[in-house]
Amino acid sequence: MTRAPSLIGRWEAEDCGVLTVKEFCRYATAVGDDAYAARARAREAAGEPVEAPPLFLAAMMGWEDGPPEDELRPDGLATRESPCTQGLPVRLVHGGQSVRLAGVPVAGARITASRALMSADRKGGRSGEFVLLGVTTRFTAEDGTELMAVDETIVVLDGGTAPDDGKGGAA
DSSP states (O other), X not given: OOSHHHHBTOOEEEEEEEOOHHHHHHHHHHTTOHHHHHHHHHHHHTTOOOBOOTTXXXXXXXXXXXXXXXXXXXXXXXXXXXXXXXXXXXXXXXXXXXEEEOXXXXXXXXXXXXXXXXXXXEEEETTEEEEEEEEEEEEEETTSOEEEEEXXXXXXXXXXOOOBOSSSSBO
């Protein structure tokens, strides 16, 4: 909570690079849309625009190859997915998200993800105190057109406690 007030509303942009049909097809296959790849490859071969599968942008945890395992936090997240908690003995749990669709990303488009901490609220429950972080990520095309916005809640727990599973034990 000490770091949060100075970070609220400060936007950081990340160049996500140029979207590819291959990335779209890999994502679609991973979520069980097996027919997508054939449709996408046919559109690509015909020289037609290839639209990203629904929620493709929201599903991306990062745009780089990924950090080496020894650079991950103890909870398995990359540092960039841990707003204002760098170096603290805490665990993070993603508590949900809402997505606003504004446009459809297409292969060949350069995308920018801009992210900001929007709120930080201290709460308490059966498992003790925790903090709820509200984070917004906006995905825009090169011309600045917003394609999608994602509002998410991140639950920050003390690194030494486990959430109660409702049966008297740790989850």
